Amino acid sequence: MDRKGRGTAPIERFIGIRRSLLHSPQFSALSCTSRSLLIELQAMFNGTNNGEIFLSVRDATARLGLADFKAAQAAFAELRQLGWITETVAGCFAIKAGEVSRARAWRLNWINRDGRSTGPDALPALDYSSLTKGQKPRVERRQRVLSQYLKSYQRGRFAVEESTALSARMEAADALSVEKCTTCFGGNGGKLPIGSVGESTTHIKYHSPITTQLVAMRRARLKSAVVGSLVQKPPLNQAAATQGQLAA
Numbered sequence: 001m002d003r004k005g006r007g008t009a010p011i012e013r014f015i016g017i018r019r020s021l022l023h024s025p026q027f028s029a030l031s032c033t034s035r036s037l038l039i040e041l042q043a044m045f046n047g048t049n050n051g052e053i054f055l056s057v058r059d060a061t062a063r064l065g066l067a068d069f070k071a072a073q074a075a076f077a078e079l080r081q082l083g084w085i086t087e088t089v090a091g092c093f094a095i096k097a098g099e100v101s102r103a104r105a106w107r108l109n110w111i112n113r114d115g116r117s118t119g120p121d122a123l124p125a126l127d128y129s130s131l132t133k134g135q136k137p138r139v140e141r142r143q144r145v146l147s148q149y150l151k152s153y154q155r156g157r158f159a160v161e162e163s164t165a166l167s168a169r170m171e172a173a174d175a176l177s178v179e180k181c182t183t184c185f186g187g188n189g190g191k192l193p194i195g196s197v198g199e200s201t202t203h204i205k206y207h208s209p210i211t212t213q214l215v216a217m218r219r220a221r222l223k224s225a226v227v228g229s230l231v232q233k234p235p236l237n238q239a240a241a242t243q244g245q246l247a248a
Helices: 032-044 057-063 069-081 135-154 165-173 195-199 212-227 236-247
Strands: 085-089 105-108
Touching (some): 057 069
Antiparallel strands (some): 085 105
C-alpha cells in the first residue's frame, strides 16, 4: 500500500460485458457454442487490439474443447450473421517466399473506440425474417423467460420464495407424523421426539393428494391404536367429528 492508502498489488484483468447486452435478442439468438466463442474472443481483447484479434477455426475448436471443426466454423458464421464480429484480416495459408501464414483477425462490434463494452444498440437490429429454424425458438423462449424474470425482479418477487405449492400441501395434509407417533408412550417416553418433521410432506406415500377426510381417518386410527383398541376405518362423518375433537 502506498502513502495515499492505495494498494500496489497488480489488478487482475477481467471481462466486462453489460447485462443489457446479455439480455438482448441478439444474444438470445446465439447457440451455446457461439456464446462460448464470444467469451473466448472477449478474453483475447486486451483493450487496444480490437480488430487485430487473431483466432483461427482450428484454435477456436481447441479453446472450446470441441472435436469437430464444423461446430466452431458454424459459431463464427453465426456471430458474423448476427453482427457480433467482423472479419478484418482474411485467413491465408498460401505461403510464399518471405511470407508466413496467418489466421483470421476479428473486430468485436460491441466494443467502442475507447475499448469499453457497449449495449445492444451498437449491434445491428435483429431481423427476425432472416433467422434460422433454430434461432427463432431460442429468441422466443429466452426473451419470454427474461421478461417474466425482470418483471418479478422489479416487483421484488422471486419464484422460490413466492411459491405456494408446498404451503398449500402442508395445509391440506397437516402433517404431524412425529408428534402423533406411539414411540413416546413406550420405553423412550422420557425423550420426546423433535417435531422437525412436522413441517414436511415427504412422508406422503407416492405424493398422493391428501384431503381433510383422509387426515381425520388417519388420526382416528392412530388414536384407537394408542388406547389399545382395534384399528378400524371410521366413516367420513365420524372422521370429521374426530378431527374437530382433536383440533379442540
